[in-house]
Amino acid sequence: MTSAPRVAIVGGGPAGSLLAILLARRGVIATVIERSPPFVVGQAGGRSINLALAARGITALRRAGIDAEVTALMIAMRGRMLHEQDGKQRFLSYGQRVTEEIYSVSRAALNALIFEIAAKRYGVQYRFGETCVGVDLTDGAPLIAAADGSTRRLDADVVFATDGAGSEVRRALADAGEISATEDLLDHGYKELTIAAAQDGGFALEPHALHIWPRGRFMLIALPNPDRTFTATLFLPHTGDPSFASIGPNEVPAFFRREFADAVPQLPALARDYVSHPTGNLGTVTCGPWSFKDKVLMVGDAAHAIVPFHGQGMNAAFEDCVALDDLIGTHGYDWHAVFAAFEAERAPNARAIAEMALENYLEMRDEVRDAKFELRAALSFELERRFPGHWVPRYSMVMFHPEIPYAEAQRRGGLQTGILRKLTENVSSVTEVDLTRATELVSTVLG
Ligand SMILES: Cc1cc2nc3c(=O)[nH]c(=O)nc-3n(C[C@H](O)[C@H](O)[C@H](O)COP(=O)(O)OP(=O)(O)OC[C@H]3O[C@@H](n4cnc5c(N)ncnc54)[C@H](O)[C@@H]3O)c2cc1C
Known part of the structure; x- marks a missing residue:
């Protein structure tokens, strides 16, 4: 096919x-089916929910030529601010270069901005209020329910399913036995709460940090918003003690006073938020193959949703888009070749970030409290300084080095963790570490 394909x-x-x-920049104007009402540009609308944008996502935005516009939405977070039970705060830097920071962005504002650019600048056709309710298994055409309840096929040469973690396309293909799919739900859920601005209108907490109240089996985190509030998220088991089941509206004030005392004055709507905001589920989606009949391809969360503890789900979804764009550049509209190469390239990386995201939950809620964790992090920075380009801390590989695929970050990160554990076995500070042994280990293990 040489003429521009019809893309849904x-x-x-x-x-x-x-x-x-990205497709429009290639001259291919897609039709986008979106079940929500039209996105509201220029205001987040309702409560603000934010997420962390990092280098992989920014690289993709740059590819699309929209990174400068997104910059206006970003608040830099340079490290983790740990809140101990007694209210003491400790800052752990994410990286050691000024550029090594991640960014808090309003999910709704980012979504609305990208939509506006797609629709206004490139003429992408959005059909809001229309919902995909299945797939015609004879040829992969999506079945679309309009707001008036009527259902129709959407004829297209190729269909990209970017309908998220609960993908209807994935469900339809899995139910028909065309693909296999699993959703591994975590036994922990989450609830979003709002940290108010200070009385003088400023931020109540350090704005350039991702705040964490690590408490072992659970944690509270908070990311800054442009309106000087923070969106806090409580991650807690669904059952047991404490859990969302054991902490009802009556228990929540005492639970927060005991566990997160320094945050309580900043959470004036705690009781109301806790009752009125839903408890969300978290999970990892795996499926395969990611495509059907050389016509339908799942991309982003639809193919590989992950738990949010590395702040990489959206970043990975954006990276998918760039990989797909590159492959269309290489193979043209030979969808068989594009889909096969896309899954071969992206599936191992999706698996790697899914596993690292699960590991990061333990790190954020528990391991950050351990002095050995801090020692290993400090040593990892020291080794990065001593072996530039050869040693990069795993967190940095994932967050700041889009040129290193996730699978490679996981592989090298595993080797580095082994080295860090050996070098810190019997020491309590970086100055005590045997650096001759470090040099040997780095060259023999990392090659
Ligand atoms: C609590 C939490 C915190 C997170 N924090 C981060 C973070 O800090 N950094 C990060 O990178 N990622 C984070 N993520 C992950 C991130 O939200 C997702 O990876 C990202 O939104 C995936 O983008 P997507 O476009 O693939 O899917 P989605 O964002 O889910 O978008 C899917 C779209 O499809 C529409 N849709 C769904 N079903 C249908 C249908 N049947 N018909 C028509 N339209 C449909 C939806 O309305 C939606 O607009 C977090 C996730 C959670 C749950």
């Missing part, structure tokens, strides 16, 4: 809209 994108979230822009 199911789901106008971050991945769907970014992909629509």
Whole structure:
């Protein structure tokens, strides 16, 4: 096929809209089916929910030519601010270069901005209020329910399913036995709460940090918003003690006073938020193959949703879009070749970030409290200084080095962790570490 294909994108979230822009820059104007009402540009609308944007996502935005516009939405976070039970705060830097920071961005504002650019600048057609309710198994055409309840096929040459973690396309293909899919739910859920601005209108907490109240089996985190509030998220088991089941509206004030005392004055709407905001589920989606009949391809969360503890789900979804764009550049509209190469390249990386995200939960809620954790992090920075380009801390590889694929970050990170554990076995500070042994280990283990 040499003329521009008819492209349908199911789901106008971050991945769907970014992909629509990348395709439009190739002269392919997609139709985007989005079940939500039209996105409101210029205001987040309702409560603000934010997420962390890092280098992989920014690289993708740059590819689409929209990184400068997104910059206006970003608040830099340079490290983790740990809040101990007694209220003491400790800052752990994410990196050691000024550019090594991640960014808090309003999910709704980012989504609306990418949509606006896709629609206004590139003429992408959005069909809001239309929902994909299945797939015609004869040829992969999505089945679309309009707001008036009527259902129709959407004829297209190719369909990109970017309909998120609960993908209807994935469900339809899995139910028909065309693909296999699993959703591994975590036994922990989450609830979003709001940290108010200070009385003088400023931020109540350090704005350039991701705040964590690590408490072992559970944690509270908070990311800054442009309106000087923070969106806090409580991660807690669904059952047991403490859990969402054991902490009802009556228990929540005492639970927060005991566990997160320094945050309580900043949470004036705690009781109301706790009752009125839903408890969300967290899980990892795996499925395969990611495509059907050389016609339908799942991209982003639809193919590989992960738990949010590395702040990489959207970043990975954006990275998918760039990989897809590159492969279209290489193979043209030979969808068989594009889909096969996409899954071969992205599936191992999706698996790697899914596993690292699960590990990071333990790190954030528990391991950060351990003095050995801090020692290993400090040593890892020291080794990065001593072996530039050869040693990069795993967190940095994932967050600041988009040129290192996730699978490679996981592989090298595993080797580095082994080295760090050996070198810190019997010492309590970096100055005590045997650096001759460090040099030997780095050259023999990392090669
Ligand atoms: C609590 C939490 C915190 C997170 N924090 C971060 C973070 O800090 N950093 C990060 O990178 N990622 C984070 N993530 C992950 C991130 O939200 C997702 O990875 C990202 O949104 C995936 O983008 P997507 O476009 O693939 O899917 P989605 O964002 O889910 O978008 C899917 C779109 O499809 C639409 N849709 C769904 N079903 C249908 C249908 N049947 N028909 C038509 N339209 C449909 C939806 O309305 C939506 O617009 C977090 C996730 C959670 C749950």
